[in-house]
Amino acid sequence: MIRATGVSKMFGLVRALNEIDLELGPGVTGLLGPNGSGKSTLLKLFAGQLRPDTGEVRLAGMDPFAQTAAMRRLGLCPEQDRFYEDLSGQVFVTALTRLHGFSAAEAQRRAFAAIDRVGMSRDAGKRMREMSRGMRQRIKIAQAIAHDPEVVLLDEPLNGADPVARADLIRLVASLGAEGRCVVVSSHVLHEVEAMTHRVVLIRFGRLRAQGDFLRLRELIEDRPYRIGIEVDAPRARAFAAALLELAHVRTAEVNDDTTLEITTTQLDAACQEVPEVARRLGLGLIRFTSPDADLESLYRYLMHDD
Amino acid sequence: MKDRIFAVGYRRLDDSPRHRFAPWPIARTALQLAWRRRATKVALLFCFGTLMVHGVWMISQVLLREFDPGVAGSTEMAQSTFGTAQEVLSSFVQAQFFSTAVAMAIITAGFVADDRHAGAFDLYFARPLTKMDYALGKCLGAGAVPAATIVLPAMLLWFVAVGGIDAERGQNLWRLGLPTLATSLAASTWLTGVVLGLSSLGEKSRTVGATFIAVLFGLMAFGEALPAAGHDWGGYLSPMRDLRTVAHGLLDVGSTSVSGALLSRGEALNESGLASFLALTLQSALGFGALSWRLHREVVG
Numbered sequence: 001m002i003r004a005t006g007v008s009k010m011f012g013l014v015r016a017l018n019e020i021d022l023e024l025g026p027g028v029t030g031l032l033g034p035n036g037s038g039k040s041t042l043l044k045l046f047a048g049q050l051r052p053d054t055g056e057v058r059l060a061g062m063d064p065f066a067q068t069a070a071m072r073r074l075g076l077c078p079e080q081d082r083f084y085e086d087l088s089g090q091v092f093v094t095a096l097t098r099l100h101g102f103s104a105a106e107a108q109r110r111a112f113a114a115i116d117r118v119g120m121s122r123d124a125g126k127r128m129r130e131m132s133r134g135m136r137q138r139i140k141i142a143q144a145i146a147h148d149p150e151v152v153l154l155d156e157p158l159n160g161a162d163p164v165a166r167a168d169l170i171r172l173v174a175s176l177g178a179e180g181r182c183v184v185v186s187s188h189v190l191h192e193v194e195a196m197t198h199r200v201v202l203i204r205f206g207r208l209r210a211q212g213d214f215l216r217l218r219e220l221i222e223d224r225p226y227r228i229g230i231e232v233d234a235p236r237a238r239a240f241a242a243a244l245l246e247l248a249h250v251r252t253a254e255v256n257d258d259t260t261l262e263i264t265t266t267q268l269d270a271a272c273q274e275v276p277e278v279a280r281r282l283g284l285g286l287i288r289f290t291s292p293d294a295d296l297e298s299l300y301r302y303l304m305h306d307d
Numbered sequence: 308m309k310d311r312i313f314a315v316g317y318r319r320l321d322d323s324p325r326h327r328f329a330p331w332p333i334a335r336t337a338l339q340l341a342w343r344r345r346a347t348k349v350a351l352l353f354c355f356g357t358l359m360v361h362g363v364w365m366i367s368q369v370l371l372r373e374f375d376p377g378v379a380g381s382t383e384m385a386q387s388t389f390g391t392a393q394e395v396l397s398s399f400v401q402a403q404f405f406s407t408a409v410a411m412a413i414i415t416a417g418f419v420a421d422d423r424h425a426g427a428f429d430l431y432f433a434r435p436l437t438k439m440d441y442a443l444g445k446c447l448g449a450g451a452v453p454a455a456t457i458v459l460p461a462m463l464l465w466f467v468a469v470g471g472i473d474a475e476r477g478q479n480l481w482r483l484g485l486p487t488l489a490t491s492l493a494a495s496t497w498l499t500g501v502v503l504g505l506s507s508l509g510e511k512s513r514t515v516g517a518t519f520i521a522v523l524f525g526l527m528a529f530g531e532a533l534p535a536a537g538h539d540w541g542g543y544l545s546p547m548r549d550l551r552t553v554a555h556g557l558l559d560v561g562s563t564s565v566s567g568a569l570l571s572r573g574e575a576l577n578e579s580g581l582a583s584f585l586a587l588t589l590q591s592a593l594g595f596g597a598l599s600w601r602l603h604r605e606v607v608g
Contacts (some may be wrong), residue, residue, distance in 0.1 A: 049606070068435040068437055074433060076429065078426065078433075080429070095339070098335075143430070228575035
């Protein structure tokens with residue numbers, strides 16, 4: 001649904017994006033990167049609000065910058081939190097939906113449906129100035145989905161939302177992706193992106209660092225073995241460590257005390273299968289078996305902070 | 308992307324044609340926002356007051372002519388007291404130009420500035436809109452104010468003048484329709500163009516509104532002072548003087564009556580009506596140009 005080929009964008013002497021090649025299909029994709037990495041610029045290019053200096057962007061087969069028809073298929077939830085403060089949420093969403101060419105009645109019906117979907121039916125009559133940040137985020141998302149777009153771009157959609165609202169919004173975003181829409185979520189909050197999707201695009205200094213399922217991407221980082229913390233039910237951690245070192249994929253084993261140890265392995269899947277077998281063979285029970293390295297945060301840390 | 312684990316297909320939108328006029332919802336939203344402010348209603352009431360004064364003036368004329376006692380000299384006396392329809396129409400457009408300028412400063416000053424401040428360009432242009440649609444929408448919204456306060460009431464006053472007296476005596480008033488429309492349109496275009504131009508340069512509606520009034524009075528001050536100092540070309544800077552010249556030229560306003568003198572704001576005119584019209588058009592064009600420049604800057608990035 002979205003394809004970027006060799007896309008670069010300069011702002012004066014600053015190269016915001018450098019030779020980006022991407023193809024995003026249906027489902028949710030997390031767009032991750034530190035501040036100034038080029039995430040918002042990339043979203044603006046997808047939304048046709050910027051023209052690439054080189055390369056091309058296609059949204060549903062159309063050039064979003066040149067063809068306004070592409071905008072019928074796009075829903076954008078921008079990052080900024082400034083609105084027409086005197087309008088009610090309902091009027092705001094209806095007014096923006098009308099810009100898609102719907103009649104007043106149809107726009108109102110769609111606005112109602114979208115507001116209901118983001119869980120704001122009860123407060124939609126409030127003026128924007130009277131709404132909390134989380135409510136405004138929901139209204140922003142409602143205006144992005146009211147016209148039923150195929151592509152939804154969400155720039156920091158969880159900013160300011162309280163924990164309950166965050167959980168609701170995460171479910172909403174995941175459901176939009178599950179419907180077959182191409183949803184791109186730009187965010188700093190890694191565990192929230194992880195809750196929405198496993199598919200990520202990592203950008204740093206305007207360059208694409210990685211894209212794909214983050215669990216598979218993590219497997220590809222061979223020079224950074226997974227750390228696994230283990231606790232057993234008997235004071236035989238030393239013997240257990242010695243047995244684990246015989247496994248081909250276990251690099252190191254470090255005994256912390258009589259019952260806890262930490263190993264490093266190059267193959268998390270194999271470790272998950274074989275470590276319990278070794279424990280059973282030695283007559284040990286596993287109390288804890290955790291890997292702090294198998295999440296999005298560790299992937300982000302390795303890819304974005306190591307040069 | 309290589310890992311298509313979410314490849315569950317996608318639905319195409321229903322592409323049934325929607326041919327609604329895109330600028331209208333933009334204008335509607337802008338006016339809707341303005342209507343929520345109390346100041347808007349007060350400003351429109353002020354404009355309505357100007358209309359009422361001129362309405363009473365025009366009706367007085369009509370009634371006096373209708374019930375002409377036929378006494379020698381009574382017609383001349385009535386005319387010297389209440390003037391002519393031309394005079395009422397000319398005075399109305401000029402007076403309402405002021406009232407509407409104040410109303411525009413309150414109602415429409417934020418049309419583009421507020422969009423910039425609210426970051427609404429991102430929201431607008433993530434929709435199937437062109438820059439032209441946006442500009443037209445804002446022009447429609449801003450133009451609706453002087454259309455409602457100057458153009459329509461001016462035509463209403465003309466209808467009163469024409470319809471209030473018998474066909475024989477009202478015959479020479481019929482020809483005033485087009486000049487009245489042209490004069491009021493010139494005033495409306497100036498107001499719309501300049502306020503939108505300033506709005507597209509600013510980011511706060513109050514600042515824009517104050518600047519608009521300052522620009523109007525500044526130009527008027529220069530436009531009156533320069534000709535007085537011997538620089539006749541300076542008169543074309545004043546939109547009020549230009550408008551007065553255009554009104555006098557088109558409506559062929561004759562001598563000033565007692566009523567006209569009470570409501571008049573001076574009689575100094577520029578030499579050329581055409582040049583005055585061009586000066587008004589040029590100033591409006593500068594405003595529209597500023598709007599176009601802003602859109603180009605904001606949208607092209």
